[in-house]
Amino acid sequence: MKTNHHWGIYITNTSNKKQLIHEFLKNSSYQNIESYVGHKIALFSKITIAGLIEDEDRHDTKIITKNSNQSLKSMSSGEQKKALLKHLFSTDNKVIILDNVFDNLDIESQINIKKTLTEKADKISFIQLISRKEDTLPFLTHYAALENETLKTYSSLNTIPLFKTKNKITGSIPPPILTSNFIEKTLIKLKNVTVSFGDKTVLKNINWQIDRGSFWELIGANGSGKTTILSMLTGENPKGYGQDLYIFGKKKGSGESIWDIKKRIGYFTPSMTDKFKGNHTIENMLISGYNDSIGLYTKPTDVQKQRALEWLKLLQMEDLKDTLFKELSMGQKRVIMTTRAMVKHPELLILDEPTAGLDDFSASILVSLVNKMAQESQTTILFVSHRKESNLTPQYQYLLTPSTTGSVGTITKL
Numbered sequence: 098m099k100t101n102h103h104w105g106i107y108i109t110n111t112s113n114k115k116q117l118i119h120e121f122l123k124n125s126s127y128q129n130i131e132s133y134v135g136h137k138i139a140l141f142s143k144i145t146i147a148g149l150i151e152d153e154d155r156h157d158t159k160i161i162t163k164n165s166n167q168s169l170k171s172m173s174s175g176e177q178k179k180a181l182l183k184h185l186f187s188t189d190n191k192v193i194i195l196d197n198v199f200d201n202l203d204i205e206s207q208i209n210i211k212k213t214l215t216e217k218a219d220k221i222s223f224i225q226l227i228s229r230k231e232d233t234l235p236f237l238t239h240y241a242a243l244e245n246e247t248l249k250t251y252s253s254l255n256t257i258p259l260f261k262t263k264n265k266i267t268g269s270i271p272p273p274i275l276t277s278n279f280i281e282k283t284l285i286k287l288k289n290v291t292v293s294f295g296d297k298t299v300l301k302n303i304n305w306q307i308d309r310g311s312f313w314e315l316i317g318a319n320g321s322g323k324t325t326i327l328s329m330l331t332g333e334n335p336k337g338y339g340q341d342l343y344i345f346g347k348k349k350g351s352g353e354s355i356w357d358i359k360k361r362i363g364y365f366t367p368s369m370t371d372k373f374k375g376n377h378t379i380e381n382m383l384i385s386g387y388n389d390s391i392g393l394y395t396k397p398t399d400v401q402k403q404r405a406l407e408w409l410k411l412l413q414m415e416d417l418k419d420t421l422f423k424e425l426s427m428g429q430k431r432v433i434m435t436t437r438a439m440v441k442h443p444e445l446l447i448l449d450e451p452t453a454g455l456d457d458f459s460a461s462i463l464v465s466l467v468n469k470m471a472q473e474s475q476t477t478i479l480f481v482s483h484r485k486e487s488n489l490t491p492q493y494q495y496l497l498t499p500s501t502t503g504s505v506g507t508i509t510k511l
């Protein structure tokens with residue numbers, strides 16, 4: 098093995114990426130990719146972070162953040178990825194698999210990491226697993242594509258035929274079963290909201306009014322407080338209580354239960370997908386979106402079944418109605434989970450980095466679906482992403498800009 102070989106392996110959401118990673122880590126080789134036998138292979142992936150968090154929890158210790166006063170779990174997703182990369186570079190790894198390296202990282206961090214990887218490329222061999230073509234690192238020397246379980250090598254980037262052209266959803270969004278009776282203009286209001294963790298102020302005097310039916314993109318650097326704001330809205334973070342924070346016309350902490358709030362919100366973030374391990378059909382998964390439950394505990398009504406089928410038709414997935422959710426490709430699972438969050442036409446739909454880990458094809462379907470929901474429903478949408486999804490059409494942007502005294506917000510009409 099020459100240390101200056103760097104593979105770019107293109108993965109679609111139907112590829113068996115898990116197996117590829119597993120084989121590399123176990124046997125230091127996979128199909129017709131060169132062998133790394135005798136070399137320790139490290140994995141830079143969300144999978145590694147999840148494992149470390151589990152270990153930290155189990156042993157009540159810090160593993161890779163020993164020099165920080167924060168546990169890995171309490172860090173933002175971008176901070177976690179940066180901490181892992183720092184850790185991998187501090188140990189003597191000669192081969193590193195980079196799994197969707199740029200997901201969850203803000204633009205500046207993406208540029209910095211690209212630079213660092215390029216600098217390290219003469220000492221470390223990288224195997225980059227790539228879902229979005231724009232992520233391709235500039236120093237790759239070898240290319241391959243994984244289709245299902247078959248790996249094919251290619252002489253250059255341009256000869257890889259794998260990426261299907263972009264897709265768009267056509268047809269109309271099925272109507273809600275129950276309509277909301279909330280008719281006020283303002284759905285959410287934050288007035289001078291400030292949040293600190295210990296002596297660190299994360300958000301400073303946040304003022305944000307979100308009108309019913311509007312479509313927002315929420316952006317900001319890693320650690321700027323995006324998830325903190327979202328978790329205050331959903332009620333998971335008690336820091337919203339006692340502040341001038343109103344949702345659905347009520348002040349946060351004024352007696353409503355978390356479930357009263359959650360019923361009115363549709364929420365999707367990629368990590369939710371792993372929580373659905375049971376034998377649910379796709380149809381039942383969508384229907385469960387009407388009942389805010391994971392499984393189906395009540396018999397679906399005819400109208401719920403009818404609507405679920407309409408949604409599946411819109412996604413051109415009606416043939417898969419009885420397929421088990423767990424048998425879908427990762428891209429299909431994410432699209433179904435996003436749709437599940439939409440079916441009841443929630444008053445608020447929160448999508449937290451929904452395209453992270455998706456290939457270009459699945460991401461284009463998801464973006465098209467979200468645009469359609471924004472155009473054809475009364476649902477208010479908050480879309481959080483670091484990646485500029487070129488076809489997404491939000492009306493407003495809320496930008497969080499960090500400073501030593503906490504992030505401040507800026508609103509732009511797009």
Ligand SMILES: Nc1ncnc2c1ncn2[C@@H]1O[C@H](COP(=O)(O)OP(=O)(O)OP(=O)(O)O)[C@@H](O)[C@H]1O
Binds near residue numbers: 173299321323324
């Ligand atoms: N429980 C906690 N204890 C200490 N610090 C915390 C805690 N929860 C969040 N933070 C810090 O608050 C800041 C904001 O985190 P948050 O997750 O809201 O950022 P974010 O904008 O969503 O970031 P990213 O883009 O990386 O996901 C981060 O610096 C994070 O480390």
